[in-house]
Structures are given as C-alpha cells and as structure tokens.
Amino acid sequence: MARKPRVRLPRNKIITAFSAAIALAAGGAFLSSEGAEAQPATQKTKASQATAAEKPTKEGRTYGSTALDEGKSEQRKLGDIDNDVFHAMVLLDRAHFSPGVIDGREGRNFTMALKGYQEAHGLEVTGELDTPTRKKLLRDGRKPTRFLRIDETSFGSPFKTIPDDPTKQADLERMPYEDLLEEVAERFHTTRETLIALNGDKARNVKIGTVLQLPNVLPAARDYGDLDEAERDMFNALNVQPDPGVKGAYVTVDESDKVLRVYDDADKLIAQFPVTTGSQNDPLPLGDWKATTYAYLPPFDYQPDLFWDVADSEEEVTLPPGPNGPVGVAWLDLTKEHYGIHGTPEPQTIGYAESHGCIRLTNWDVLTLTRMLEPGFRATFKA
Numbered sequence: 437m438a439r440k441p442r443v444r445l446p447r448n449k450i451i452t453a454f455s456a457a458i459a460l461a462a463g464g465a466f467l468s469s470e471g472a473e474a475q476p477a478t479q480k481t482k483a484s485q486a487t488a489a490e491k492p493t494k495e496g497r498t499y500g501s502t503a504l505d506e507g508k509s510e511q512r513k514l515g516d517i518d519n520d521v522f523h524a525m526v527l528l529d530r531a532h533f534s535p536g537v538i539d540g541r542e543g544r545n546f547t548m549a550l551k552g553y554q555e556a557h558g559l560e561v562t563g564e565l566d567t568p569t570r571k572k573l574l575r576d577g578r579k580p581t582r583f584l585r586i587d588e589t590s591f592g593s594p595f596k597t598i599p600d601d602p603t604k605q606a607d608l609e610r611m612p613y614e615d616l617l618e619e620v621a622e623r624f625h626t627t628r629e630t631l632i633a634l635n636g637d638k639a640r641n642v643k644i645g646t647v648l649q650l651p652n653v654l655p656a657a658r659d660y661g662d663l664d665e666a667e668r669d670m671f672n673a674l675n676v677q678p679d680p681g682v683k684g685a686y687v688t689v690d691e692s693d694k695v696l697r698v699y700d701d702a703d704k705l706i707a708q709f710p711v712t713t714g715s716q717n718d719p720l721p722l723g724d725w726k727a728t729t730y731a732y733l734p735p736f737d738y739q740p741d742l743f744w745d746v747a748d749s750e751e752e753v754t755l756p757p758g759p760n761g762p763v764g765v766a767w768l769d770l771t772k773e774h775y776g777i778h779g780t781p782e783p784q785t786i787g788y789a790e791s792h793g794c795i796r797l798t799n800w801d802v803l804t805l806t807r808m809l810e811p812g813f814r815a816t817f818k819a
Contacts, residue, residue, distance in 0.1 A: 467523035467570060499672035500589035504647060517633060523580040524565050526651050527573040528553055529625055532680055532707035534801050536786050538626045538651045545710040545787045548695050552708035582652045588644055591673040592619045598760050602738045603751055611758030616642050623673050624650045625800050627784055667732050670765055674800045680807050682706040686814040689713060689795055691720045694787045698808055707808060710787035712796040721775055725815045727768040730806050733757040734767045764799045
C-alpha cells in the first residue's frame with residue numbers, strides 16, 4: 437500500500453562512458469528509416485526574449501529555459517547510448533506511449549512502449565524498432581534534442597538534501613529536488629547520467645544560465661487555464677502537454693508486464709505508461725476500482741503500522757509535499773482504502789523496482805494521466 441516512507445534507492449549507473457564529441461548538424465534527427473523522411477538538420481528556432489513569467493509561453497520558450505539558435509551550437513552524439521533508441525524514446529514519450537526515463541538504452545520499458553504503440557497504430561506487434569514503426573514515429577518530425585538555457589523556475593527549488601529519517605523529513609517545509617541537475621533531468625524526462633553523456637562537465641556543473649542539450653519533450657502548448665498557479669508551474673516545469681489530444685475512459689494495470697494502459701470509450705488503446713505494482717508482501721489489489729479524486733503536491737501521512745518492513749513503534753508523522761516526496765507530485769485516490777496511483781521521487785526505478793502495493797509512475801507520466809482521464813475513471817488490476 438502507498439503509506440510508505442521515502443526509500444533512498446541507489447541511482448542506476450546508466451552511462452558508463454562518454455565518447456569524444458562528434459560534430460553533427462545541430463538538432464538533426466538521429467532516427468531514420470528507409471522511405472521515411474527525417475526532419476532537416478538545418479531548421480533553426482528563434483530565441484524569444486520574453487520573461488519566464490509571461491503567459492502564454494511564447495514561441496521559442498519553455499518554462500524555466502530559453503531556446504537558442506541551434507545552428508550555432510555544437511551537438512554531441514550520445515556516446516555509448518543508441519542514438520536511434522534515444523530518438524524513438526523521445527517520439528514515444530510525445531505519443532503518450534512512455535518508455536519511462538529517456539536514456540537511449542534498450543530494456544523492458546522500451547520494448548513494452550514499442551508494443552503498445554504498435555498495437556495502437558495497427559502495426560505488427562514485434563516490440564522491435566522495425567521499419568514500419570520508425571516510419572510511423574517519424575511522422576512527428578520532432579528533433580531528438582534541443583539546446584536550451586536553464587533559467588530559474590518557481591517549481592522544485594530551493595534545493596534541499598532530503599534526510600532518510602521520516603521524522604527529520606517531517607521538519608522540512610517541502611520535499612524539493614536536491615540539486616539543479618536532478619531538477620533538469622526530471623523536467624526533461626531523463627536521468628542525470630544521460631545529461632552528463634550529452635553535455636559532459638557542463639551538466640555536472642550546471643547553474644542557472646548554463647546552456648544544455650536536452651531531450652526534446654517540449655509540449656506543443658502550455659495553456660493550463662483550469663489549474664491554479666502552483667499547479668500550472670508544476671505542469672509547465674515537467675513539460676506535460678495540457679491537452680494530450682486523446683480522452684481516456686478507463687485503465688488497466690497488468691502485474692505481469694508492469695504497464696498501465698489507457699483505453700477510450702470505444703475500447704481502443706490510446707496511451708500506455710510503465711508502472712511499479714507492488715511486491716510479494718504488498719501485492720497489487722486485483723479487481724475493479726475507481727480513481728475518485730486527484731491531489732497535486734499532496735502531503736503524506738507516514739503510518740508505520742501499515743508497512744510490514746517498518747517497526748510499529750516508529751513515530752507517525754506528516755511529510756511535506758514536493759517532487760521528492762514519497763508519492764511524488766500527484767496522488768489519484770482509489771476506492772481501495774490506502775491505495776492510489778501516484779508519482780515517485782525515483783523515476784529510473786519505474787518498471788524495475790517494487791512498491792507497497794500502489795501503482796507508481798514517473799512524475800511526468802502521472803500528470804499526463806490526469807489530463808487524459810476525469811476523476812471517477814475505472815481502474816482494473818489483473819495478474
């Protein structure tokens with residue numbers, strides 16, 4: 437169940453080496469396919485001089501970062517990361533068939549994202565980045581990366597080292613990011629290691645004003661008019677599309693493949709996200725439930741008696757909200773008591789770790805889910 441303390445899992449060492457920089461046409465497409473037209477590498481973007489606080493966001497801007505003239509920037513190849521896989525991950529993320537973190541490495545999450553995308557688009561379900569799948573993905577015409585200047589945001593900072601002890605966590609006002617590199621990685625749906633592979637020491641030493649090459653997950657619009665200011669800042673910062681272009685009716689979660697599938701009212705698969713779904717001690721609650729209410733940036737009631745691996749003698753405390761809180765940035769409350777669909781402070785573990793029974797997604801994926809489904813949607817969990 438989700439009433440769990442924050443567990444500081446070790447970060448996966450994803451990038452083991454960074455090859456010498458290779459001069460490529462700035463922003464050029466990595467992914468290519470016979471008969472498929474990749475986006476021209478000579479396309480430029482105009483940098484805007486608008487301030488980050490202006491609404492709506494002007495062309496050439498992102499929340500907390502400024503687009504640059506990419507023709508004047510040196511692009512790095514992705515080192516020991518597969519370039520085609522990286523580009524496909526960006527396009528799958530954009531199409532709402534999430535690979536989890538965008539790290540350019542093959543694995544279960546990437547294979548499942550491909551299978552979901554192929555099923556939804558009437559392609560042969562191979563789980564491989566084959567030619568028909570490449571052609572379909574490349575219709576987006578989206579570059580794999582963008583060069584952006586990191587500006588200050590009103591979300592995720594000031595930074596703070598998060599203690600392991602829940603009683604000490606309870607003394608904090610918020611559970612923010614621990615440093616700027618962690619924040620930038622989450623905002624662009626990737627990992628620290630991937631940013632270092634793309635940018636070298638510039639990422640390791642990132643500061644406000646640093647120019648970085650980043651996964652191109654920018655939304656097409658930033659109109660979050662139905663949210664309050666703090667919520668708009670959060671959706672903006674995590675580059676979530678205000679209108680995904682699809683509307684879901686219900687979801688299914690299959691414990692066997694660790695994915696959450698979104699279906700419309702015609703039973704068509706329209707989106708898919710990798711999830712973490714419980715453990716032997718706290719199994720996924722099988723059956724039909726409903727997600728009744730959404731809570732953004734929720735505080736968290738830490739109740740030791742609900743956890744088999746925590747001594748009941750530990751103190752009950754309320755943990756403050758924030759992206760590094762135990763349920764991340766959002767909680768979708770289920771009709772099964774103590775259970776919910778929620779975010780995570782450790783996005784690289786999604787699909788690979790275990791939970792205390794709840795359904796855990798990356799922070800950006802759980803926010804995307806809330807834009808696709810209205811509260812009250814059905815959630816069916818099966819083995």
